[in-house]
Amino acid sequence: MITGELKSRIDRVWDAFWSGGISNPLEVIEQVTYLLFLRRLDDQQLAAEREIRRLGRTDKPMPFPESKKHLRWSTFRATGDTNALHDLMTNEVFPFLRGLGDDIAGETTTYGAHMHDARYTIPSANLLGKVVDMLDQIPMDDRDTNGDLYEYLLSKLASAGVNGQFRTPRHIIRLMVDMMAPTPADEICDPACGTAGFLMAASEHVREKHPDALVDREQSRHFHHSMFHGFDFDSTMLRIGSMNMLMHGVNSPDIRYRDSLSEGAAGDEGLYSMILANPPFAGSLNYEETSKDLQRVVKTKKTELLFLALFLRLLKTGGRAAVIVPDGVLFGSTKAHKELRRMLVEDHKLDAVVKLPSGVFKPYAGVSTAILFFTKTGAGGTEDVWFYDVASDGFSLDDKRTPLRDSDLPDVLERWQNLEGEQDRARTDKSFLVPKADIVAEGYDLSINRYKEVVLEEVEHRSAEEILADVERLNDEIAVGVARLREVLG
Template sequence: METSENSQLMWKALEQLRGPLDAQDAEQLLLAVIFLRCVADVPDGAATADAPSWRWLVDQDSYGLTDSLEWALDAWTRPYRDGGRRLTKSIPDHHVARPLLREAVRLIDRAERPVELYEECLERFSHTKSGGNYFTPRPLVRLLVDLLEPRPGEWVFDPACGSGGFLAEAARHVRERHGRQAAVELSGRDINPRARQIAWMNLTARGLEADLGEGPVDSLRFDDAPRDTFDVVFANPPFNLKHSDDLWQRHWRYGEPPRNNANFAWVQHVVSKLTDRGRAAMLLPDGATFTAGAARQIRRGLVMDDVLSAVVALPPGLFPHTGISASIWIFSREKPSECRGQVLFIDARGQGSSAGRGRRSLSEGDIERIASTYRSWGGAFEDRVGWCRSASMEEIAEKEFNLYAAGYVGAAAVAPVPERADERVAELTRELYGHFAEAARLEDELRDILEEM
């Protein structure tokens, strides 16, 4: 069965549930059913009185199904309890909902590759949420993991793990390249208990285990993850978060972050977790590359300490909830000798293709081009105008530690001519976002000058 057929089954099952339920409850219930399809799909002989099989659930009639699903969810999720909370709300037991739920279970029973279906649900449902996004688009997850290339036996950490996408992809990456028995150790934290529950379900559906912390977990304020411990760190923290004042009581190696914006609190938090050979990749809004004041001083510390390896400018429209353009920042505690005292800049704003309604998505080719460029740095590497350039600390200092990639790689000699009108619109949109970013940088510099007068 093709993925498109899986998708059709998912949407049909969701429509069955949306009659008697509101959209969010229907989505949550469908995720729970698909989760059971993943973990309870065992031979009947392997099921116990505490953990029924999926086949047993499918065979239940409409009247007994709601109680059976409640029991199954409680049994299969018992290993993970966060402060005693259930992983799902009570399943509605209403005469109207019963036959629709029964049909939804039958539809999910027909699906192939249920783990992929679960992941697709997370991504599709995240598009409908207002505020906050606990799912990083899969192409971006794949790109960050390919950039760092986790290895067997390494300890992988995500301080804002959301649905656990980076952790799951890191494990998949290692298994795919080093064999089914190869593994990494996984840890994650997230301030949202519901997000961590979803992460646990996402990882469990894939047969993975992870330390996700217990109780209220706020990575920045109540940090229970040890320093200097992790080999690989991934992060997509909430952009431009305004945090409470007690956050700034912590010791910050590269300087106190701006009080109205936690971006550089996250940056320093991520770097503090790395072992003496560790590496990290995180997503940050483009504004973090050029804002002045305290942010500039922290960028200076990161560059002069030689812990910043690369900055990759991404195309706009990659995130479902915001039009903010973002960059990938890569950190390393152990750069190759040829790369020391240097930072690699990659301008990938022109990559990706239209995904509808102002959205863009990175293809496998885009991901490989960016990742291979970074992997070649220090080896058979050459600067390419309009694409990549390795800049020295001295040059970055001359630019007052502005890390906006376009300022280093220059413009391409010949701009490609789009063949279709929608491609031309997309190209102009990317240029416009670039102008917005430059205007914001100039505004920040002007404010600094006025404050000093």
């Protein structure tokens, strides 16, 4: 979490953007991201140069040719005159960033495609100088600090969500990715990718758990070109998402402009082996343009239900999904709610329901959510569904989201990886298995409270006679005390 002086410095720069005439939070984040990206490119060049000095060669990218070395962050930030800095950014640095994506490591990138209509909009030399000074003091080699900075910037996107969109906290993304454990053979999709947080975390997981995969030429090509797929209909989000992936070493992910629920998005049926997503819960919906195929599956205007139907369509047979849904999906009483839950349980394989505490999306929403894990089979397969009631995600559940010592998330992952040990867990525990027959008997209700048993402690109360005797004794003591006080006061 960003705290203290660093947080105050970012807030001051944010205020400077607003006073300088940029009031759109997404635009602020986009402009800051360009500068973060420039600094990251310089770090890549430094790493390559170190390898050349050590080994005499390098396979690492070197974004800055000799003729462009004056555009490197280390040179750029040292420009003492802010007016000269602003002119350099306008006339050379930003055009360089726009064109860079057309050829990185000898290949075309989606970053380049999304940068073609990008604009540099920092309005003044003074503001640019402030932003550069702030970013120069951040330890970019510390991935956690870098991620916390970006998360704090993204937290300013809205105070109550925009079109039902909510930034997914990094630790929740990491939990979902670790539970799904993507492999180098997967094709992963997020049909509402935003800033590509899920895809980025999945790429890091594969790098960490399967380091040998990128050595093989074919697997490396799959990793960079056909493993990660993200769709959104906000061009700024697409640029930020593309830069995120490129900065994390994925050269050409499939990140495209698309309204995933629209009729024009048909054609991807059965293409992906894994879906990781936090789709919009209550966004605006053009019902006339919504895919008729999805409407045939579930007749509704609720985006969260339509997205679940979409996920089932996009997955290959045997493909798996981990998606965040509002609690209403678990127990909603409409025909569409019930039919979708029935499909997950009867026609496919519902694996788990992880209930999240209602403060996870604070400070901008107290919405209550859960993570659904399911496998597309088309032929059933649900036996026991694993439930976990998360009480703490490691942060306070108020608007401050202060880090806490205790978190249930490590226990969630450990128990998920050892489900055989859950067979004997009582329904009074945080996690337990529920047979399919019990879920069917409850009308496919997936609310954990429907199955969790609450044990009431037996408390022995004193008799009324004893309590009245104590009251009389206390009254006598008060009367004596008042009488003594009167004597003292004369």
